[in-house]
Amino acid sequence: MTAEQTGLRIQEALDALADSGAGQAGEQLVRDLMEFYGEGLARIVPALPPPALERMLDDPAVAGLLLLHDLHPEDLAARIDRALAALPERVEVLGFDPATGTLRLRRTASGCGCGEQDVEAALACHAPEVTALELERTPRLLQIGTRPPLPAEAR
Incomplete structure (x- = not known):
């Protein structure tokens, strides 16, 4: 429980x-x-x-x-780091406003992504001072690779 x-x-x-x-x-x-x-x-x-x-x-x-x-x-910063380390996706702490209880985060890697509910659940017991989240969404970048090799008859 x-x-x-x-x-x-x-x-x-x-x-x-x-x-x-x-x-x-x-x-x-x-x-x-x-x-x-x-x-x-x-x-x-x-x-x-x-x-x-x-x-x-x-x-x-x-x-x-x-x-x-x-x-x-542990202090608040260490407890926030501990909670976020348990997430399947890495997020970066951009800042915490103690006056509003707002934690600002940014995703640091693309992946299936965790939602705000996952982050809130991770923080609930470790950092109850966090009462609001701002999760900055990073745009997914298109990776451009080299063109596949041409077939021998097309060379």
């Missing part, structure tokens, strides 16, 4: 509790559990050997948990 799916399920449960009048108790329960898990993760992360932590950062669920508890060791 992704962090987004979990968040939606928790929100649905809190909404149901609010309808029954127990909304505040449900919200307090979520806060207490978050604090408990955050304290545990804060003790685990520094104890991990760097190679093990590095491998775990590629897992969207682990990355999402570390971000949620402000324990992720």
